[in-house]
Amino acid sequence: MPELPEVEVTRRGFAERIAGARIDAVRIGKPLRWALMVEPGALIGRQVLAVRRRGKYLLVDLNRGLLLLHLGMSGSLRFDAVLPSPGAHDHFDLVTDRGTLRLNDPRRFGAVVYVEDEAAPWAVKLLGGLGMEPLGDAFDLDAFHAGLRKRRTAVKQVLLAGDVVVGVGNIYASEALFQAGIRPTLPAERISRPRAARLHAAVREILARAVEKGGSTLRDFSNVDGQNGYFQLEAAVYGRAGEPCRVCATPIRQLRQGQRSTYYCPKCQK
């Protein structure tokens, strides 16, 4: 599910509200992708300072240590003063004096991992290889183009890999490539400077627009207040195989790249 926009929408939904809270209890459900890596009771009494985002990870800063939280494919967070008793897919509760942060994740590809600091081995393993943040000033066009040029694989695969630019998942990769007019199968090394600039701009614009629309809700995603996103309603190509291109009416095509579906317009994208 959650690509950068969904993670950012989630973050914005509770970052201010939980800042300054004191942890009163931690509840663990079924195992997630990785163990918490700390005795849950050890977190009680600690204070939540802030919530940051790096790629598709949320970083919950405590007055000692931090939690690395990933939503995997089907995860979503809720935050409220009172939540119902945990359901079958509620696998992590962080109970604080300002409310409970709850991870619901049917497929359990998500994770919550505690580390003492960002230099800790687990933090380095999970965050160390991440590329540039696409929103904000750090997304440098020269570095982006350089990153594309050293890869022979399909440009869509490079976007998904996350070591050049982070946060672009399966929906927004297809959408950004459509907006930039680039074929998803094009080897990244063959992308010219002007086209790299178009893709650079498209990635930023698509992700920013999706954040504005509250993300995309296909199945599981909702924000911390349980509300859906609406970007999926304005997707140009994702999930629209066989339907007419919104620009030229040519039927949208679907193909497989690395076990994932890709959607594109054969006329608008070269």
Next chain:
DNA sequence: AAAAGCCCCTGGATGC
């Protein structure tokens, strides 16, 4: 070093 496949897991949609 880079690229391609393989899994982790559950549930919804589709087809027989």
Next chain:
DNA sequence: TGCATCCAGGGGCTTT
């Protein structure tokens, strides 16, 4: 209604 098959917003790990 029942059962099998396929597919799904990710990404670390293993194998080529």
